[in-house]
Amino acid sequence: MIRRRKMVRSFQDRPLPPGTADRLLKAANRAPSAGFCQGYRFLVLEGAEEAAPLWDIAYALSTSDHTTADDSAEQVDALKRAPLVIIPLACKNIYLDRYAGPNKRLARDESVHPIPYWYIDTGFTALLTLLAVVDEGLGAVLFGIGGPAEIEDFRIRFGVPPEWDPIGAIAIGYPDPDTDPVPPARPGDRKPLAELVHHGHW
Numbered sequence: 001m002i003r004r005r006k007m008v009r010s011f012q013d014r015p016l017p018p019g020t021a022d023r024l025l026k027a028a029n030r031a032p033s034a035g036f037c038q039g040y041r042f043l044v045l046e047g048a049e050e051a052a053p054l055w056d057i058a059y060a061l062s063t064s065d066h067t068t069a070d071d072s073a074e075q076v077d078a079l080k081r082a083p084l085v086i087i088p089l090a091c092k093n094i095y096l097d098r099y100a101g102p103n104k105r106l107a108r109d110e111s112v113h114p115i116p117y118w119y120i121d122t123g124f125t126a127l128l129t130l131l132a133v134v135d136e137g138l139g140a141v142l143f144g145i146g147g148p149a150e151i152e153d154f155r156i157r158f159g160v161p162p163e164w165d166p167i168g169a170i171a172i173g174y175p176d177p178d179t180d181p182v183p184p185a186r187p188g189d190r191k192p193l194a195e196l197v198h199h200g201h202w
Protein backbone atom coordinates (compact mmCIF):
# COMPACT_ATOMS: atom_id res chain seq x y z
CA MET A 1 0.00 0.00 0.00
CA ILE A 2 2.83 2.38 0.90
CA ARG A 3 4.63 1.64 -2.37
CA ARG A 4 1.51 2.04 -4.47
CA ARG A 5 0.59 5.44 -3.05
CA LYS A 6 1.30 8.36 -5.34
CA MET A 7 -0.42 11.65 -5.95
CA VAL A 8 -3.07 11.52 -8.69
CA ARG A 9 -4.05 14.87 -10.22
CA SER A 10 -6.67 13.92 -12.79
CA PHE A 11 -9.84 11.95 -12.26
CA GLN A 12 -12.50 10.13 -14.26
CA ASP A 13 -16.00 11.54 -14.15
CA ARG A 14 -17.22 8.46 -12.29
CA PRO A 15 -19.02 8.17 -8.95
CA LEU A 16 -17.50 6.36 -6.00
CA PRO A 17 -18.95 3.20 -4.44
CA PRO A 18 -21.39 3.85 -1.60
CA GLY A 19 -19.74 4.35 1.79
CA THR A 20 -16.33 5.36 0.40
CA ALA A 21 -16.17 8.66 2.29
CA ASP A 22 -17.11 6.98 5.60
CA ARG A 23 -14.49 4.28 5.20
CA LEU A 24 -11.79 6.85 4.42
CA LEU A 25 -12.80 9.01 7.38
CA LYS A 26 -12.74 6.00 9.73
CA ALA A 27 -9.19 5.27 8.55
CA ALA A 28 -8.22 8.92 9.07
CA ASN A 29 -9.56 8.82 12.62
CA ARG A 30 -7.14 5.98 13.46
CA ALA A 31 -4.36 8.58 13.48
CA PRO A 32 -2.20 8.98 16.54
CA SER A 33 -2.54 12.37 18.21
CA ALA A 34 -0.52 14.17 20.86
CA GLY A 35 -2.17 13.80 24.26
CA PHE A 36 -4.92 11.98 22.31
CA CYS A 37 -6.21 15.46 21.54
CA GLN A 38 -7.71 14.53 18.18
CA GLY A 39 -7.46 18.21 17.37
CA TYR A 40 -8.55 17.60 13.82
CA ARG A 41 -11.86 17.81 11.98
CA PHE A 42 -12.86 17.07 8.38
CA LEU A 43 -14.87 19.04 5.88
CA VAL A 44 -16.28 16.57 3.34
CA LEU A 45 -17.38 17.78 -0.09
CA GLU A 46 -19.28 15.25 -2.16
CA GLY A 47 -20.20 16.03 -5.75
CA ALA A 48 -19.63 19.01 -8.00
CA GLU A 49 -22.08 21.33 -6.29
CA GLU A 50 -20.62 21.04 -2.80
CA ALA A 51 -17.06 21.38 -4.08
CA ALA A 52 -17.73 24.27 -6.48
CA PRO A 53 -16.63 27.02 -4.03
CA LEU A 54 -13.32 25.20 -3.50
CA TRP A 55 -12.66 25.09 -7.25
CA ASP A 56 -13.56 28.80 -7.48
CA ILE A 57 -10.81 29.48 -4.93
CA ALA A 58 -8.40 27.25 -6.85
CA TYR A 59 -9.12 29.04 -10.15
CA ALA A 60 -8.66 32.41 -8.44
CA LEU A 61 -5.34 31.16 -7.01
CA SER A 62 -4.15 30.22 -10.50
CA THR A 63 -4.02 33.93 -11.41
CA SER A 64 -3.08 35.39 -8.01
CA ASP A 65 0.24 36.60 -6.51
CA HIS A 66 0.48 33.41 -4.49
CA THR A 67 0.29 31.07 -7.48
CA THR A 68 2.91 28.41 -8.26
CA ALA A 69 3.45 26.18 -11.29
CA ASP A 70 1.32 23.57 -9.50
CA ASP A 71 -1.75 25.81 -9.44
CA SER A 72 -2.56 26.29 -13.13
CA ALA A 73 -6.16 26.47 -14.36
CA GLU A 74 -5.47 23.29 -16.41
CA GLN A 75 -4.62 21.49 -13.17
CA VAL A 76 -7.85 22.65 -11.59
CA ASP A 77 -9.79 21.45 -14.68
CA ALA A 78 -8.35 17.96 -14.15
CA LEU A 79 -8.75 17.97 -10.37
CA LYS A 80 -12.32 19.14 -10.21
CA ARG A 81 -13.72 15.94 -11.69
CA ALA A 82 -12.91 14.35 -8.32
CA PRO A 83 -16.26 13.22 -6.86
CA LEU A 84 -15.00 13.55 -3.28
CA VAL A 85 -12.82 16.07 -1.47
CA ILE A 86 -11.82 15.71 2.17
CA ILE A 87 -10.30 18.72 3.89
CA PRO A 88 -8.56 17.98 7.20
CA LEU A 89 -8.48 20.97 9.57
CA ALA A 90 -6.27 21.55 12.61
CA CYS A 91 -7.01 23.53 15.79
CA LYS A 92 -4.16 24.87 17.94
CA ASN A 93 -6.43 25.85 20.82
CA ILE A 94 -7.39 22.25 21.56
CA TYR A 95 -3.70 21.50 22.23
CA LEU A 96 -3.11 24.66 24.26
CA ASP A 97 -6.08 23.72 26.46
CA ARG A 98 -5.15 20.06 26.80
CA TYR A 99 -1.51 20.76 27.67
CA ALA A 100 -2.50 23.44 30.20
CA GLY A 101 -4.90 20.97 31.83
CA PRO A 102 -4.53 19.08 35.14
CA ASN A 103 -2.28 16.23 33.98
CA LYS A 104 0.04 18.30 31.76
CA ARG A 105 0.20 21.73 33.47
CA LEU A 106 2.15 23.61 30.79
CA ALA A 107 1.58 27.32 30.30
CA ARG A 108 -1.33 27.96 27.96
CA ASP A 109 0.98 29.51 25.43
CA GLU A 110 2.13 28.61 21.95
CA SER A 111 5.78 29.23 22.93
CA VAL A 112 5.84 26.01 24.98
CA HIS A 113 4.97 24.04 21.84
CA PRO A 114 8.05 24.38 19.62
CA ILE A 115 6.68 21.65 17.38
CA PRO A 116 3.05 22.31 16.37
CA TYR A 117 1.42 18.98 17.17
CA TRP A 118 -1.87 20.26 15.76
CA TYR A 119 -0.44 20.20 12.24
CA ILE A 120 1.44 16.95 12.80
CA ASP A 121 -1.65 15.08 13.99
CA THR A 122 -3.82 16.47 11.22
CA GLY A 123 -1.10 15.56 8.72
CA PHE A 124 -1.22 11.99 10.02
CA THR A 125 -4.95 11.86 9.28
CA ALA A 126 -4.18 13.06 5.76
CA LEU A 127 -1.61 10.34 5.19
CA LEU A 128 -3.95 7.64 6.53
CA THR A 129 -6.61 8.96 4.16
CA LEU A 130 -4.17 8.74 1.23
CA LEU A 131 -3.27 5.15 2.17
CA ALA A 132 -6.91 4.14 2.64
CA VAL A 133 -7.57 5.59 -0.82
CA VAL A 134 -5.06 3.07 -2.25
CA ASP A 135 -6.86 0.30 -0.37
CA GLU A 136 -10.11 1.33 -2.09
CA GLY A 137 -8.50 1.10 -5.55
CA LEU A 138 -8.78 4.88 -5.96
CA GLY A 139 -6.37 7.78 -6.36
CA ALA A 140 -5.94 11.08 -4.54
CA VAL A 141 -3.84 14.20 -4.24
CA LEU A 142 -3.27 16.44 -1.26
CA PHE A 143 -3.02 20.01 -2.49
CA GLY A 144 -2.59 23.34 -0.77
CA ILE A 145 -5.59 25.67 -0.64
CA GLY A 146 -3.36 28.72 -1.13
CA GLY A 147 -1.99 31.68 0.80
CA PRO A 148 -3.59 33.69 3.60
CA ALA A 149 -6.18 35.29 1.28
CA GLU A 150 -7.35 31.92 -0.10
CA ILE A 151 -7.51 30.38 3.39
CA GLU A 152 -9.63 33.31 4.56
CA ASP A 153 -11.86 33.00 1.49
CA PHE A 154 -12.17 29.25 2.19
CA ARG A 155 -13.30 29.89 5.79
CA ILE A 156 -15.89 32.42 4.66
CA ARG A 157 -17.32 30.28 1.86
CA PHE A 158 -17.59 27.10 3.95
CA GLY A 159 -18.50 28.71 7.30
CA VAL A 160 -15.33 27.44 9.01
CA PRO A 161 -14.56 29.12 12.37
CA PRO A 162 -11.30 31.13 12.48
CA GLU A 163 -9.50 28.75 14.88
CA TRP A 164 -9.60 25.92 12.33
CA ASP A 165 -6.78 25.75 9.76
CA PRO A 166 -7.34 23.66 6.61
CA ILE A 167 -3.97 21.90 6.14
CA GLY A 168 -4.80 21.11 2.51
CA ALA A 169 -7.51 19.46 0.45
CA ILE A 170 -7.53 15.81 -0.59
CA ALA A 171 -9.22 15.25 -3.97
CA ILE A 172 -10.26 11.63 -4.39
CA GLY A 173 -11.55 9.61 -7.32
CA TYR A 174 -10.79 7.09 -10.03
CA PRO A 175 -7.49 8.10 -11.65
CA ASP A 176 -7.40 9.22 -15.28
CA PRO A 177 -3.67 8.77 -15.98
CA ASP A 178 -3.95 9.78 -19.66
CA THR A 179 -4.94 13.34 -18.72
CA ASP A 180 -2.84 13.74 -15.58
CA PRO A 181 -0.95 17.05 -15.98
CA VAL A 182 1.93 15.93 -13.76
CA PRO A 183 3.97 12.79 -14.42
CA PRO A 184 4.03 10.54 -11.34
CA ALA A 185 7.11 10.76 -9.12
CA ARG A 186 9.30 7.72 -9.78
CA PRO A 187 11.02 5.79 -6.98
CA GLY A 188 14.37 6.89 -8.43
CA ASP A 189 13.37 10.57 -8.04
CA ARG A 190 13.56 10.25 -4.27
CA LYS A 191 16.64 11.43 -2.46
CA PRO A 192 18.72 8.46 -1.32
CA LEU A 193 18.66 7.62 2.37
CA ALA A 194 22.38 8.43 2.52
CA GLU A 195 21.42 12.08 1.93
CA LEU A 196 18.55 12.06 4.42
CA VAL A 197 19.76 10.06 7.39
CA HIS A 198 22.32 10.91 10.08
CA HIS A 199 23.44 7.98 12.21
CA GLY A 200 24.46 8.60 15.79
CA HIS A 201 25.21 12.32 15.38
CA TRP A 202 24.20 14.97 12.82
Ligand SMILES: Cc1cc2nc3c(=O)[nH]c(=O)nc-3n(C[C@H](O)[C@H](O)[C@H](O)COP(=O)(O)O)c2cc1C
Pocket (backbone or CB within 6 Å): 005, 006, 007, 008, 009, 070, 141, 142, 143, 144, 168, 184, 185
Ligand atom coordinates in the same frame (compact mmCIF):
# COMPACT_ATOMS: atom_id res chain seq x y z
C1 LIG B 1 1.79 19.21 2.41
C2 LIG B 1 1.74 18.86 0.93
C3 LIG B 1 1.26 19.79 0.04
C4 LIG B 1 1.20 19.48 -1.32
N1 LIG B 1 0.67 20.40 -2.17
C5 LIG B 1 0.52 20.08 -3.46
C6 LIG B 1 -0.14 20.98 -4.34
O1 LIG B 1 -0.58 22.07 -3.94
N2 LIG B 1 -0.31 20.61 -5.63
C7 LIG B 1 0.15 19.40 -6.08
O2 LIG B 1 -0.02 19.13 -7.26
N3 LIG B 1 0.77 18.51 -5.27
C8 LIG B 1 0.96 18.82 -3.96
N4 LIG B 1 1.56 17.91 -3.12
C9 LIG B 1 2.04 16.61 -3.64
C10 LIG B 1 3.56 16.54 -3.80
O3 LIG B 1 3.93 17.29 -4.93
C11 LIG B 1 3.94 15.05 -3.96
O4 LIG B 1 3.67 14.39 -2.77
C12 LIG B 1 5.40 14.87 -4.34
O5 LIG B 1 5.66 15.40 -5.61
C13 LIG B 1 5.82 13.39 -4.33
O6 LIG B 1 5.00 12.64 -5.19
P1 LIG B 1 4.16 11.39 -4.65
O7 LIG B 1 3.36 11.85 -3.47
O8 LIG B 1 3.32 10.99 -5.84
O9 LIG B 1 5.15 10.31 -4.27
C14 LIG B 1 1.65 18.21 -1.77
C15 LIG B 1 2.12 17.28 -0.86
C16 LIG B 1 2.16 17.59 0.48
C17 LIG B 1 2.67 16.55 1.46
